[in-house]
Amino acid sequence: MNNMSLAEITAKLEQEPIRKGFGRGLLEAGKRWDNVVAACADLTDSTQMNLFAKEFPERYIEIGVAEQNLVTTGSGLAAMGKVPFVSSYAAFSPGRNWEQIRTTICLNDRPVKIIGSHAGVSVGPDGATHQMLEDVALMRVLPNMVVIAPCDSVEAEKATIAMATDKRPNYMRLAREATPVFTTDKTPFEIGKAYVFEPGEDVSIIATGTMTYQALAAVDLLYKNGIDAEVVHVPTIKPLDESTILKSTRKTGAVVTVEEGQINGGLGGAIAELLAEEHPTPIKRIGMRDHFGESGKPEELLKHFGLDAKHIRLAVHAVLERKN
Amino acid sequence: MQKLSLKQLETIANSIREDIIRMLVHAGSGHSAGPLGLADIFTALYFDILKHDPKNPDWDERDILLLSNGHCVPVRYATMARAGYFDRSELMTLRQLGSRLQGHPERTRLPGLENTSGPLGSGLSQACGMSLAMRMDNQSHRWIYVVVGDGEQDEGNVWEAAMLAGKYKLSNIIAITDRNNIQIDGPTEQVMPLEDLKAKWQAFGWHVLEIDGNDIEAVIDACAMGRAVENKPVMIIAHTVPGKGVDFMEYDFHWHGKPPNKEEAKKALHELRTLGGKIRSEHE
Structure with missing residues (x-):
């Protein structure tokens, strides 16, 4: 690092929510692979699935506010050879649907990609109900599950593309607020x-x-x-x-x-x-x-x-x- | 596949019931009432309705059969063995260490199973995902059959799936409710009333048929009618007798979650053999 103060360095960096990188990565994965599909539980814009939904409406499913159905429908999509990305807020998915993830995705060994946005206290004013803090622990104990927490939007984009070809069930946590973008396209990332x-x-x-x-x-x-x-x-x-x-x-x-x-x-x-x-x-x-x-x-x-x-x-x- | 006669199908169903009793008494644990009640439906599915190939369980043109109420899996194992998926001797490994026949079904262990289940309420959702994928791939000519318990319909997940299938008009889904009116704590209408079940499914956008689920011909006919329905998923409410074929088990909710002991098994097998004789003579 150099002689600039932390505030000065941070001020020079672009700020962007990590979830934005997921949105771009999913769109890119959709362009590269026809079997990538997406489903959301009534949070399409805020989990950044809107880019994919607009580009590939025939490969996008609106589930409504039903997180148990979200991941279990994902299991069915994966059974037919799709690579389903299913998104909601982390407090609800995997917060509410842990057993469905355990039985129909992990034990059943289906490569569903679970995206939990708005994790952490930095969710802010929405308060404790929406600040998911237990998602990593919940997903970490499940056999077969991969758990990913990218550090910025650029890494989230790379992680999303990597998840699309990973054969295992994956969970990725995302954050709501804009945070510094400090990695680049050249920074290595591998699951x-x-x-x-x-x-x-x-x-x-x-x-x-x-x-x-x-x-x-x-x-x-x-x-x-x-x-x-x-x-x-x-x-x-x-x-x-x-x-x-x-x-x-x-x-x-x-x-x-x-x-x-x-x-x-x-x-x-x-x-x-x-x-x-x-x-x-x-x-x-x-x-x-x-x-x-x-x-x-x-x-x-x-x-x-x-x-x-x-x-x-x-x-x-x-x-x-x-x-x- | 050459169609089997009703007499042949009834004989198979009766043999499957005998196998279920043998498996359960040997395993020393498991569910009796549901599997016995479902023997006619599973016989109709595997020996008449389903497009499938026991020698090629991953055939990409096969119909899908999901068992949502996984605790009833002994009937599926017994039927699969009869249909030629594996040797009948393997049935006696049910619930034993290292067996492919787990107490509740695990897809990754046994070819021919389409889902892992036991925790209730998730079969219809998986059917929705499969149906949506088939639609994307122009594969909607394949049928997805889902056997769902009645007590299972206390689960909210079932109704989330019901809404989704109604919304997207997933018309290649044919679900069969095993309406045997019992669950672990007692009669379904006491534990958590389900009626008016037909009106509920209709309200969710499903085409509903109601049949005697122990009448093999009725099951076959209802599935044929279900396949003719356009733009709606189909729910067949199949009224079955829990413990069907074994007099002291029939209609008794205490037999939901326990196996017969040796004495009871002997009695049950004797009854089923008598029934088998009756089926043979009735059709002659």
């Missing part, structure tokens, strides 16, 4: 891979989704304190890229995980499980700690719940005290 976005020696900050940008922002703050932090971006929470993560944590010997969701069962849970079995390491987990969100402005909420660069910095200091 199942984690990436070192910023190399460092002293501590591994392992982040996913919207929080990866906050982790990178924290690197600058830490550098001023003489701490050389490594940032590992984990867009695929399941299956976890264990070798990349263990390589980083063996080198640094200290870990902070960061996510916009419950740490119980989330990325923090996944990393803690991995390290406990393979390489016990001091760890501090940033995320929601067994409580719900509430109404507020997105940036206010991130600050309130400790999901920003400043709190990541504090967590790094705390974990470094336990190192050695």
Whole structure:
């Protein structure tokens, strides 16, 4: 990073909601592959399926406000060789229809692509009912399921196109608010891979989704304190890229995980499980700690719940005290 | 395929009932009433109605049969074995470790199954997805049959699917409600009243037929009538006798979720053998 302040860097970056990248990716996947179809539960515009629906009306199904039917119809579409993308808000899908996903998609092994938009507290004023925080935990425990949380709209676009040819059931979480676009067309993305976005020696900050940008922002703050932090971006929470993560944590010997969701069962849970079995390491987990969100402005909420660069910095200091 | 006579079909249905009793007593757990009640419907489907090939279960021109109330799967296994999907001896592996015949059906384990089910309410939704895909691919000449329980219709998911099929006029779906009036906690009309069931399905945009589901000829005729209906999905409300063919099980909701013990199985098989003799003599 350079000498600009975080505010200056962020101000220079384009801001776009991650879900927009999904919309573009789905349209592109639709153009490339005839068997890509889409269904939505009455949230076509806000989950960004409108681009696809307009271009391919004969391959688009409006399900209405019926999330159990959404994913189960998806299972039937997949049974006939389609690659169905089914979208709603994450609070409703996979929030409401977990059993249907378990039985008709995971156990039944059908490659349905479940898109949960509006995940995290950054949903903002809509409040706790709509701020989905448990989706990663819900999907992570299901055999056969792949769980993806892209860090910006560009990565979401790549992830969507990759999902269209993946033979497994997939879940991808998206965010509502505009966030910085800091990856480019050239940034690598592959399902199942984690990436070192910023190399460092002293501590591994392992982040996913919207929080990866906050982790990178924290690197600058830490550098001023003489701490050389490594940032590992984990867009695929399941299956976890264990070798990349263990390589980083063996080198640094200290870990902070960061996510916009419950740490119980989330990325923090996944990393803690991995390290406990393979390489016990001091760890501090940033995320929601067994409580719900509430109404507020997105940036206010991130600050309130400790999901920003400043709190990541504090967590790094705390974990470094336990190192050695 | 040469059509079988009614006598042949009734004889097959009776043999399937015997197999169901043998499977359940051997397994030591499972559901008795529903599978026995459905034996005539499954016989009609596999031995007359369905376009299918037991030697090529993935045939891409086959009709689809979804079992939504997965707990009734013993009748499907027994019928599939009779139809030649696998050897009848495998029926005795039901519910055992390593068996392809899981307690509730798992598609990925046994060729010929079209869905994994047990948790109720999801069969019709899967039929909707299949029908929509077939429409996109100009495959709507294939038929999708779905067997749905009556107690199962307490599930909201069923009515979500009912609305979707009505909206998109998914006319290659023919659903059959196993209307046996029982569920685990008692008679359906006490647990959660379903009536007026016919009016409900009609209100959701379905063409509804009502038949005696233990009359094989009626099942075959109703499916033929269903296939002639244009622009609407079809619901056949098939009134069946739970535990059909075994006197002490018939109409008794206590037999929904338990198998016969050895003594009871012996008695049941004796009754079914007598019935078999009756079928043979009646048609002579």
